Amino acid sequence: MPPPDPDEQALPITVLLPDRQEIDGRLVERRQIEGGAWRYLVALVLWCHTESGAVEAAEYRVYLTPEEVRPIPGVSYDGALTHRLPPVPVPVPAGPRWGWRVERRLDGQRRPQGTVVHVHDCELAAGAGREVDLDEALTALRRHGSTPCKTCDAAASLMPLL
Numbered sequence: 001m002p003p004p005d006p007d008e009q010a011l012p013i014t015v016l017l018p019d020r021q022e023i024d025g026r027l028v029e030r031r032q033i034e035g036g037a038w039r040y041l042v043a044l045v046l047w048c049h050t051e052s053g054a055v056e057a058a059e060y061r062v063y064l065t066p067e068e069v070r071p072i073p074g075v076s077y078d079g080a081l082t083h084r085l086p087p088v089p090v091p092v093p094a095g096p097r098w099g100w101r102v103e104r105r106l107d108g109q110r111r112p113q114g115t116v117v118h119v120h121d122c123e124l125a126a127g128a129g130r131e132v133d134l135d136e137a138l139t140a141l142r143r144h145g146s147t148p149c150k151t152c153d154a155a156a157s158l159m160p161l162l
Contacts, residue, residue, distance in 0.1 A: 015044060
């Protein structure tokens with residue numbers, strides 16, 4: 001079955017001209033544009049001079065803004081041909097973390113104070129040693145006195161794996 005003819009689905013609509021006159025038109029389609037705004041393709045029947053000098057009716061089509069068209073009371077526009085922009089893709093959360101940093105904390109006499117495991121890009125991990133993989137991060141967490149960082153999501157990512 002062929003797609004419906006947009007002209008057969010055109011609905012009556014009022015068009016506001018620049019000089020504030022109102023004329024009747026037919027809404028052919030509505031189209032969403034960048035930024036979410038809408039444009040309305042409206043068909044207007046106007047007079048036209050032919051090559052022979054006669055005057056006859058001719059259809060003129062133009063995209064108009066919402067401020068330039070008005071719905072006609074009692075007319076449902078639910079069936080109007082509508083072209084929406086595709087939905088904006090929702091960012092997919094990053095997969096499992098792949099990089100970690102193991103911070104070995106020392107006290108004032110440079111004695112080991114404990115170990116903290118951070119996500120590689122945690123702001124508290126700056127200068128916290130080399131980047132390690134998941135296996136090394138889990139090994140570090142298994143050591144006595146080790147904890148995952150409470151600022152980044154190291155605990156949420158690593159603790160279920162222990």
